[in-house]
Amino acid sequence: KSYLGVDVGSTTSKCVVIDDDRAILGMSLVTEGIGTEGSTKAVSEVLEQVGVRREDISKTVATGYGRKIFPDSDRKVSELSCHVKGVFSQVPEARTLIDIGGQDAKVMSITESGIMTNFQMNDKCAAGTGRFLDVMARILQLDVAQLEGEYFKAAKPSKISSTCTVFSESEVISQLASGEKREDVVAGICQSVATRFASLVMRVGITPTLCMSGGVAKNGGVRDALEKELGLQIVCPPNAQYMGALGAALYAWETEHGIIRL
Amino acid sequence: KSYLGVDVGSTTSKCVVIDDDRAILGMSLVTEGIGTEGSTKAVSEVLEQVGVRREDISKTVATGYGRKIFPDSDRKVSELSCHVKGVFSQVPEARTLIDIGGQDAKVMSITESGIMTNFQMNDKCAAGTGRFLDVMARILQLDVAQLEGEYFKAAKPSKISSTCTVFSESEVISQLASGEKREDVVAGICQSVATRFASLVMRVGITPTLCMSGGVAKNGGVRDALEKELGLQIVCPPNAQYMGALGAALYAWETEHGIIRL
Ligand code: SF4
Numbered sequence: 001k002s003y004l005g006v007d008v009g010s011t012t013s014k015c016v017v018i019d020d021d022r023a024i025l026g027m028s029l030v031t032e033g034i035g036t037e038g039s040t041k042a043v044s045e046v047l048e049q050v051g052v053r054r055e056d057i058s059k060t061v062a063t064g065y066g067r068k069i070f071p072d073s074d075r076k077v078s079e080l081s082c083h084v085k086g087v088f089s090q091v092p093e094a095r096t097l098i099d100i101g102g103q104d105a106k107v108m109s110i111t112e113s114g115i116m117t118n119f120q121m122n123d124k125c126a127a128g129t130g131r132f133l134d135v136m137a138r139i140l141q142l143d144v145a146q147l148e149g150e151y152f153k154a155a156k157p158s159k160i161s162s163t164c165t166v167f168s169e170s171e172v173i174s175q176l177a178s179g180e181k182r183e184d185v186v187a188g189i190c191q192s193v194a195t196r197f198a199s200l201v202m203r204v205g206i207t208p209t210l211c212m213s214g215g216v217a218k219n220g221g222v223r224d225a226l227e228k229e230l231g232l233q234i235v236c237p238p239n240a241q242y243m244g245a246l247g248a249a250l251y252a253w254e255t256e257h258g259i260i261r262l
Numbered sequence: 263k264s265y266l267g268v269d270v271g272s273t274t275s276k277c278v279v280i281d282d283d284r285a286i287l288g289m290s291l292v293t294e295g296i297g298t299e300g301s302t303k304a305v306s307e308v309l310e311q312v313g314v315r316r317e318d319i320s321k322t323v324a325t326g327y328g329r330k331i332f333p334d335s336d337r338k339v340s341e342l343s344c345h346v347k348g349v350f351s352q353v354p355e356a357r358t359l360i361d362i363g364g365q366d367a368k369v370m371s372i373t374e375s376g377i378m379t380n381f382q383m384n385d386k387c388a389a390g391t392g393r394f395l396d397v398m399a400r401i402l403q404l405d406v407a408q409l410e411g412e413y414f415k416a417a418k419p420s421k422i423s424s425t426c427t428v429f430s431e432s433e434v435i436s437q438l439a440s441g442e443k444r445e446d447v448v449a450g451i452c453q454s455v456a457t458r459f460a461s462l463v464m465r466v467g468i469t470p471t472l473c474m475s476g477g478v479a480k481n482g483g484v485r486d487a488l489e490k491e492l493g494l495q496i497v498c499p500p501n502a503q504y505m506g507a508l509g510a511a512l513y514a515w516e517t518e519h520g521i522i523r524l
Pocket residue numbers: 124125126127163164165166167386387388389425426427428429
């Protein structure tokens with residue numbers, strides 16, 4: 001038997017299929033999120049990868065920002081619960097989970113038994129989220145994936161003084177105009193996300209082990225800046241971007257087995 | 263004798279020259295603010311207009327965001343004090359002054375004798391400031407000055423649900439893409455500034471008469487939306503954009519006459 005988790009995010013759709021032993025059989029990611037065919041496409045891709053037909057999936061759970069519009073699931077589970085479950089399955093020592101996504105950022109406290117006890121979320125302000133990085137990458141005419149490489153080249157990181165994305169945009173433009181090096185500007189950008197996000201983290205407090213999931217976890221620059229800002233090492237589960245979908249797949253498994261723990 | 267007030271803002275520089283009776287002799291506005299030659303240019307323009315040489319100005323007071331870098335003043339006075347003084351001289355019944363500028367927004371309480379007793383300011387977030395309008399006008403390929411005309415044509419104002427400028431930008435783009443009329447989208451934009459700004463106003467409270475100064479006061483759309491939001495009429499002094507510079511000129515006069523009241 002197999003179980004499907006679908007994470008319909010704001011900018012990407014992800015799927016994970018697991019088997020009866022809760023081992024990952026396949027994963028897919030499509031860079032189209034809510035309001036698109038992204039989730040359908042991601043489902044087809046993962047099924048093809050695993051070699052399973054849709055009707056042979058025992059249970060499907062949808063999560064993420066766009067889970068409500070996903071047509072074809074047995075249950076919908078909040079993305080917070082799914083992220084926690086996904087990460088806890090990979091890193092059982094995780095006690096704090098930070099997640100910076102395409103347009104929000106969250107911090108969650110996790111108990112020894114994997115239950116979420118407290119959380120803080122920013123989904124109102126683009127600063128401190130992946131959206132800030134997107135805006136800045138566009139100005140720099142870089143792909144977001146290129147920011148990490150630039151960050152680690154920086155010798156003299158620039159300093160962004162505004163917290164607002166819009167005002168920071170102007171600062172970055174004038175830094176570039178006044179000849180600051182691209183890598184230094186990128187380091188300032190990553191630092192800005194880290195600083196802004198750290199203030200959210202402080203509202204929940206940190207108990208180690210600190211884990212990070214979500215799209216921005218791939219960005220080693222932000223991760224490095226955040227480790228320095230928080231003074232703690234960050235453990236990234238493998239495939240950090242898929243933790244929501246993995247959690248959803250685990251909920252699908254639990255649904256099938258009559259164990260439900262939100 | 264004549265007195266010069268210079269308001270070096272973030273996006274514009276303004277000058278006002280008054281005479282010994284505190285009557286306005288001339289005004290100038292240059293659309294270059296801090297970090298440019300804008301203030302020097304504005305000074306030359308107003309002097310030429312009035313027909314007075316620089317050395318014949320008895321006293322000069324600089325105000326605004328960029329007052330510290332203005333080289334040639336007898337005193338610097340905060341923009342809050344100057345705005346209050348300028349507006350109070352034109353509208354003596356003013357008890358609350360709201361000012362939405364190019365990249366900040368303020369609310370001030372004024373006593374019967376023209377003293378500022380309380381204020382709130384937002385200079386951290388572009389939402390609810392003129393900057394929000396600039397960003398949106400650029401998306402619409404309109405000049406900011408054209409927004410008012412569009413606003414009053416709207417039959418079915420669009421609704422922006424995000425408070426963040428960056429997220430609102432995406433909303434506006436998809437509203438336009440889904441065929442919403444430009445005037446309706448503009449109405450939604452003006453409403454968004456009003457709603458966001460109203461929450462700042464509420465922190466100070468409103469005592470009528472309510473006055474408005476600053477660059478955005480020219481935008482009848484935002485003014486109308488704000489009147490509806492606050493349920494109160496807004497009185498705009500003539501030349502609302504020059505109130506800071508006028509206040510500075512009045513401080514120059516007071517300095518000359520040994521009366522100083524901040
Ligand atoms: S501070 Fe800037 S990025 Fe944050 S909500 Fe305001 S406009 Fe958006």
